[in-house]
Amino acid sequence: MGVWQRMTMIFRSKANKALDRAEDPREMLDYSYQRQTELLSKVRRGVADVATSRKRVELQINQLEQQSTKLQGQAEKAIGVDREDLAREALTRKSAVTNQISDLKVQLNQLQGEEEKLTLAQQRLSAKVEAFRTRKETIKATYTAAEAQTRINEAVAGIGEEMGDVGLAIQRAEDKTAQMQARAGAVDELIASGALDDMTQIGGQDDISRELEAMSSQSDVESELARLKSASHGGAIEGSSAAGALGAGTSGQPMQAGAEETPVQQPEEGRA
């Protein structure tokens, strides 16, 4: 026997089992309709759940893309101050982030696919439930219990197949979403634990930023020193650099003034 005959038989036998329960076949109509509307709510919830998962993955991709940009910037900055080791570290982390992003994009694609499938399943079921409702009222109004049996069987079996299909689609989507959520949780943890997120802290909480900042404040001190030196030097020799000396002087003068009072000089050394 081929696959499709067997598949068909299994669906049929499930639908028939449901039919056996009712005493008055017309009660079966209401019972079935109630289950249909329940399934419709369930598939709507399913669509909402998949959408929530999708949004979460989208958010994570955004966060990781920001990290990637930041790491790129850090690498450039590190090269600018001639620290290849730091640049290498930043690029290594960026490559890990990039891998994570492409992984998440695959997941995002799958979730979008599931969301679309479930939405279509919802529309199909919705059309059939509406058709069933109309048929149900007609059957109840037109036939006695005995006469109605065959028509009820047909209607219930017809929609039973759709319900089996939609139930399966919901389950497939739930399975996919559960897998994604476990992985999305791991990414959240990774971001929260600092392995990745530390890199993006404004104010430079991570080691690369700290080093880059230390270096830039060091070079600030050096250039300040150089300015001070040239100011005092140039001021003694030449008046033509007065503009530059004055410019440096605006920041240099208070320090020089303070330099005469020893206590003020202390924090200056501490900062350097």
Add this chain to the structure above:
Amino acid sequence: MIVRILGEGQYDIADDALARLNSIDNDLGVAVESGDEAAFAAALTALHDGVRAAGTAHAPDSLDESDVILPPSGASIDEVRELLGDDGLIPG
């Protein structure tokens, strides 16, 4: 004849397309039996494509039962075995 592709909906198929689809279905059965995932995926895709090409969408608001029900696209052998509710071998 009405064919349902699970997860996709129902199609009306002309009877003369049936022989060809039946032969693909046999390939599918062989692949399920042997556990050949690649052959299975190829046969399932061919079957779906055949149904979509030969069929027209059945009215969405009908309550007609399908004559034939096919596994959803992208299904694995394991999923189909699960759907068939057995250990994977066609019973005697």
